[in-house]
Amino acid sequence: MxxxxxxxxxxxxxxxxxxxxxxxxxxxxxxxxxxxxxxxxxxxxxxxxxxxxxxxxxxxxxxxxxxxxxxxxxxxxxxxxxxxxxxxxxxxxxxxxxxxxxxxxxxxxxxxxxxxxxxxxxxxxxxxxxxxxxxxxxxxxxxxxxxxxxxxxxxxxxxxxxxxxxxxxxxxxxxxxxxxxxxxxxxxxxxxxxxxxxxxxxxxxxxxxxxxxxxxxxxxxxxxxKINRSFVKIIAKRNKMILHTIHLHGIYRMVYLIILTLKVPFRLLALDLNYVKAYGQFIKMFGAISKSRRNNRNLRKAKNSHLNILSVSKKIKQQLSEIPLEKF
The missing domain is CATH 3.90.550.10 (Spore Coat Polysaccharide Biosynthesis Protein SpsA; Chain A)
Known part of the structure; x- marks a missing residue:
C-alpha cells in the first residue's frame, strides 16, 4: 500500500x-x-x-x-x-x-x-x-x-x-x-x-x-x-504563439517565427482579425517572452538537461510503444 x-x-x-x-x-x-x-x-x-x-x-x-x-x-x-x-x-x-x-x-x-x-x-x-x-x-x-x-x-x-x-x-x-x-x-x-x-x-x-x-x-x-468569444479566440491564438516561441529550439524556432509573420497579410486579406490582433499582442510581449525563454533555458542548464520537446515526445512515445492505444 x-x-x-x-x-x-x-x-x-x-x-x-x-x-x-x-x-x-x-x-x-x-x-x-x-x-x-x-x-x-x-x-x-x-x-x-x-x-x-x-x-x-x-x-x-x-x-x-x-x-x-x-x-x-x-x-x-x-x-x-x-x-x-x-x-x-x-x-x-x-x-x-x-x-x-x-x-x-x-x-x-x-x-x-x-x-x-x-x-x-x-x-x-x-x-x-x-x-x-x-x-x-x-x-x-x-x-x-x-x-x-x-x-x-x-x-x-x-x-x-x-x-x-x-x-x-x-x-x-x-x-x-x-x-x-x-x-x-x-x-x-x-x-x-x-x-x-x-x-x-x-x-x-x-x-x-x-x-x-x-x-x-x-x-x-x-x-x-461566458466570456466574449472573439476575446477568447485572440487569447488562445496569442498564447499558442507564446508557447511555441518559448519551447521550440534552434532553427525550428526561427522558421516558426517567419511563418507567423508571413501569415499576417494573408490573414488580414481574409479578414481574420482575431489572428492579426493576436499577433500584435504577441509582438508587444516579445521582450517578456524572451525572458521566459531564458528562464527556461537556465533551469535546464542548472539541471544539466539537454532534453527538448522533440526528445520529450520521443521519450513518451517509447514508453507507450508496446501498449495498444485508443486516441480521441
Missing amino acids: SQKKSISVTIPNYNGADLLKENLPLLYRALQKHVDDYEVIIADDASTDGSVSFLKEYYPDIILAEHKRNQGFSKNINAAIHRATKELVLFLNTDVELTDDYFEPLFKYFEKPDTFGVMGKVIGNQDGETQDAAKYPTIGPTSIRANINYLPENETSTWLPTVFLSGGWALVDRLKLTELGGFDEIYSPYYGEDVDLSLKAWKIGYQCYFEPQAICKHPISTTIG
Whole structure:
C-alpha cells in the first residue's frame, strides 16, 4: 500500500460561489477518506457574486487569498501555490467534482523521485462519458499539439505518461513545482499555462503521469464559456504563439517565427482579425517572452538537461510503444 502524503488543495475562483457550494463538500469527503494532513487554499480573483463572504461564513478554516482586481488564472492560482505548505499540491477548478476515491490511486506515483505529477480521468457529470484522459504528444519541429487524448485499449500495469497535466485536477510535487516557478504568468488571463509548466518539467527530466482509476467529474465548460468569444479566440491564438516561441529550439524556432509573420497579410486579406490582433499582442510581449525563454533555458542548464520537446515526445512515445492505444 502506498504511503499517504500531505496535500495542499489550491483552487482559483472567479464568481464560482454556486460551484463552491456544490463541490467543496465533495472535495472534503475525498480528503477525509484518504488524506490525513491537508489544507485548502482558495485564491479569489475579484469575484462579485458573494464567493468571499460565503467562504468566510461557511468555511472559516480555508486559507483565502483575495485579489481586489481580476488577475487571470496563472496569477490567481500562483497566489494560492505560494501559500501551500504540504508535500503535494492539487490544482482544482471550481467546476470539478472529485469522487470519494480520487486520491488513493495517485499516491504511488510519488514514491518515484522523478515524478512531477499525476492526474486522473475526467468524465461527464451527467452522461459519464470520458471528457479528458492522458494527452498524447503530437509534436513536430515547428508544431506543438497536446490536445489528443488517449486511453489504453486494455488494462495495463504500465504507468502511463501524459505530455501535460491539467491545471484543473492534477496532483504535483510541491518542491518541484516551486523549482519550476509555478505557472508562468505570461499566459494570463488563461490558456496554455498548464502545457507550458508540464513541458518545463519534462525538459528537466521529470515525469508526468495519467491514472485512469482516479476519476473526477465535470460539466460542459462554464466559466470561459461566458466570456466574449472573439476575446477568447485572440487569447488562445496569442498564447499558442507564446508557447511555441518559448519551447521550440534552434532553427525550428526561427522558421516558426517567419511563418507567423508571413501569415499576417494573408490573414488580414481574409479578414481574420482575431489572428492579426493576436499577433500584435504577441509582438508587444516579445521582450517578456524572451525572458521566459531564458528562464527556461537556465533551469535546464542548472539541471544539466539537454532534453527538448522533440526528445520529450520521443521519450513518451517509447514508453507507450508496446501498449495498444485508443486516441480521441
